[in-house]
Amino acid sequence: MVRKDNSFITGDNEDLEEFEAHLKVLAESGEIPYPVSEREIEDLNRECAGLTLPPEVEEKYLNSLKKAYEDLAIEKVRKKLYGDVKVFGRHIQYIRKEANLSPARIAERLGKDKKFVENLESGQLNPLQVATGTIADIMEIFNMNLKELVLAVKKFFQLPPMAETASLHARADRKIGEKEMLEDISMAMDDLLSVSSNKKQKEVSVPEEFLADIKAELQQRGRIDLI
Amino acid sequence: MSGNLNDNELITGLKQGNEASSQEFVRIYGPCLRSFIRKNFGLAYADIDEIVQATFYKVVRNIQRYQASRGAQFSTWVFGIAVNIVKDWLRKAAKQPVFLPYGENITQQIAQSANDGTLSEAGLLVREALSSLDPIDKEIIERHIHGVPLVEIAKTLTMEEGTVRQRKFRALQKLKRIIEDLSRGHGITLGRVRR
Numbered sequence: 001m002v003r004k005d006n007s008f009i010t011g012d013n014e015d016l017e018e019f020e021a022h023l024k025v026l027a028e029s030g031e032i033p034y035p036v037s038e039r040e041i042e043d044l045n046r047e048c049a050g051l052t053l054p055p056e057v058e059e060k061y062l063n064s065l066k067k068a069y070e071d072l073a074i075e076k077v078r079k080k081l082y083g084d085v086k087v088f089g090r091h092i093q094y095i096r097k098e099a100n101l102s103p104a105r106i107a108e109r110l111g112k113d114k115k116f117v118e119n120l121e122s123g124q125l126n127p128l129q130v131a132t133g134t135i136a137d138i139m140e141i142f143n144m145n146l147k148e149l150v151l152a153v154k155k156f157f158q159l160p161p162m163a164e165t166a167s168l169h170a171r172a173d174r175k176i177g178e179k180e181m182l183e184d185i186s187m188a189m190d191d192l193l194s195v196s197s198n199k200k201q202k203e204v205s206v207p208e209e210f211l212a213d214i215k216a217e218l219q220q221r222g223r224i225d226l227i
Numbered sequence: 228m229s230g231n232l233n234d235n236e237l238i239t240g241l242k243q244g245n246e247a248s249s250q251e252f253v254r255i256y257g258p259c260l261r262s263f264i265r266k267n268f269g270l271a272y273a274d275i276d277e278i279v280q281a282t283f284y285k286v287v288r289n290i291q292r293y294q295a296s297r298g299a300q301f302s303t304w305v306f307g308i309a310v311n312i313v314k315d316w317l318r319k320a321a322k323q324p325v326f327l328p329y330g331e332n333i334t335q336q337i338a339q340s341a342n343d344g345t346l347s348e349a350g351l352l353v354r355e356a357l358s359s360l361d362p363i364d365k366e367i368i369e370r371h372i373h374g375v376p377l378v379e380i381a382k383t384l385t386m387e388e389g390t391v392r393q394r395k396f397r398a399l400q401k402l403k404r405i406i407e408d409l410s411r412g413h414g415i416t417l418g419r420v421r422r
Contacts, residue, residue, distance in 0.1 A: 019403050020399060024374075032353055034373045036307060041306055044259050044262060058254075064280040064283045064284045066249070
């Protein structure tokens with residue numbers, strides 16, 4: 001297929017340097033492939049026969065694959081969300097569960113402990129009190145953009161205090177299995193309360209400076225796609 | 228231990244997210260990718276490991292898009308991804324916003340042309356012209372325009388650096404002539420680069 005794009009091939013051709021620069025542009029845009037031949041790869045494979053990776057390097061590589069599979073799972077769940085946003089903590093919990101990830105694993109990726117993730121999900125942590133870097137980490141892991149974050153945080157503050165007590169009650173120490181079930185119940189409860197409180201049109205806004213800090217952080221990370 | 232780089236079972240396993248396949252993939256491709264980047268771009272191992280990690284990540288993220296039937300061998304596909312990441316990395320390291328061919332996002336452009344195979348007329352023209360060069364000259368030019376230092380090219384092709392420099396110069400002149408001839412036939416002119 002030929003893409004019609006003559007935007008940069010107008011005018012005349014002067015010297016060799018100019019010509020070289022032009023070729024570099026094409027190479028840069030991927031139109032002239034880097035010459036990796038099958039022969040070269042086969043040679044490499046033979047050369048590398050017998051080489052093993054240092055264990056810490058191998059672990060890094062494997063972790064990279066693991067992360068990619070997790071992100072794929074999250075992406076898949078997000079596609080089924082159709083833009084539905086829940087109360088801040090519940091939103092994260094929902095995506096995490098559907099993507100089959102444990103709170104411990106999310107904690108690991110955030111560089112936090114499991115308790116932090118549990119508190120975050122159950123709404124015992126005020127999102128405005130969470131460090132900017134951690135919020136940005138969460139946004140990156142769950143591929144959540146600023147608009148979505150604002151909506152989830154607003155819902156958090158729209159939730160009547162009753163929901164908090166209900167969730168806290170549900171989260172009290174129970175037997176394993178029972179706790180899982182109660183988590184689902186309290187998630188549904190928060191959803192319900194969130195819907196009913198929406199009807200009352202309680203207006204809340206997310207502080208500008210909170211958002212500005214996050215914006216700056218994402219910009220620094222080169223994640224303008226999330227802003 | 229080496230293994231079959233294009234093993235179908237490995238590819239299927241990776242598509243299914245099989246953990247044993249992940250391990251196999253790292254074991255076979257890890258050392259290969261490391262030496263490849265070391266040889267071609269001469270970076271430090273700390274940087275190489277970062278690049279290889281990013282390569283593994285990107286391979287898995289795009290694994291469903293890989294289809295053997297499209298012609299490209301799995302290994303060529305993986306190494307191609309690695310090269311793009313190296314180039315991105317070099318660009319960031321140099322902190323120079325090198326060339327912006329169509330404006331915005333280069334990575335997106337690369338990803339796009341890699342995915343749907345669209346090429347601009349100029350791209351097709353240059354490819355055609357390159358294929359009529361002597362294979363060694365072609366390889367020198369291709370590596371050179373992808374930012375590989377001449378000294379590294381010399382090492383890869385087991386030549387003197389001076390020889391590579393001379394061949395590069397002559398090959399560029401020749402390529403330019405071929406393109407000029409071809410473009411007259413195509414009715415296209417190669418022009419100034421927007422900087």
